[in-house]
Amino acid sequence: MLLEKTYIEVSGQKVPVKVYRERRRSIRFYIGKSGAIMRLPSHLPHDLQQKEWLRFCDWVKKKMASKEGGENLFGKTYQDGDTLTVGSRQYLLKIENTDNKTHSGKIEAGKIISLRLAGNSNELQRKKATQHLLSRLVAQDFKPAITRRVMELNHLHFRKTVNSVNLKYNRSNWGSCSTKGNLNLSTCLLFAPDDVIDYVILHELAHLVEMNHSPRFWALVEAAMPDYKEKKKWLRDNWQKCVF
Numbered sequence: 033m034l035l036e037k038t039y040i041e042v043s044g045q046k047v048p049v050k051v052y053r054e055r056r057r058s059i060r061f062y063i064g065k066s067g068a069i070m071r072l073p074s075h076l077p078h079d080l081q082q083k084e085w086l087r088f089c090d091w092v093k094k095k096m097a098s099k100e101g102g103e104n105l106f107g108k109t110y111q112d113g114d115t116l117t118v119g120s121r122q123y124l125l126k127i128e129n130t131d132n133k134t135h136s137g138k139i140e141a142g143k144i145i146s147l148r149l150a151g152n153s154n155e156l157q158r159k160k161a162t163q164h165l166l167s168r169l170v171a172q173d174f175k176p177a178i179t180r181r182v183m184e185l186n187h188l189h190f191r192k193t194v195n196s197v198n199l200k201y202n203r204s205n206w207g208s209c210s211t212k213g214n215l216n217l218s219t220c221l222l223f224a225p226d227d228v229i230d231y232v233i234l235h236e237l238a239h240l241v242e243m244n245h246s247p248r249f250w251a252l253v254e255a256a257m258p259d260y261k262e263k264k265k266w267l268r269d270n271w272q273k274c275v276f
């Protein structure tokens with residue numbers, strides 16, 4: 033049961049926090065894709081819950097102080113001249129702070145991504161703008177190949193109508209599929225190996241047949257990719273590597 037949904041402020045940034053109380057023996061702290069999570073045994077007395085909360089706050093602050101912990105939640109920090117590697121593609125980053133009031137970016141010849149950041153924004157705003165601009169520009173570059181792969185896998189295994197394929201900056205899930213045949217894939221998925229990307233595509237295409245996660249749905253996925261559980265495990269174990 034979700035006991036509390038709040039945040040902990042670390043160096044001026046709000047870290048989303050969820051506290052669960054459930055049937056378990058141990059106490060667990062960890063960083064998920066959307067924030068820090070604490071899981072408590074349901075029988076734990078209130079005073080001990082408060083004690084664990086204070087310990088959890090200290091743990092979160094220490095975790096966020098590390099490079100890995102900060103990147104997991106807030107994304108990476110980029111400098112002018114950095115190289116961004118997404119799958120087998122590499123991009124040289126040109127980042128400029130300007131007097132403009134808005135952020136903008138474009139991909140130039142030779143896989144150069146040029147970002148022009150608004151000078152009136154603070155460091156956190158520039159960081160978020162950089163992440164979203166990079167995601168959008170990389171999505172433009174990858175979309176033709178991803179769309180072709182969706183159509184190939186659909187033709188091989190399902191032969192259903194695919195209305196559109198979209199790449200969006202989404203950290204809450206890897207993909208989604210509507211009843212109208214619109215497939216949405218997270219740009220974070222582009223950091224995964226090709227066979228893992230194929231698994232997510234097949235997963236969403238299977239929803240064109242079964243809009244649920246019933247045994248019949250998983251049978252469709254397994255028929256198309258017998259080792260799909262290995263790909264699920266890769267995503268579960270490596271999601272923190274898939275972030276802009």
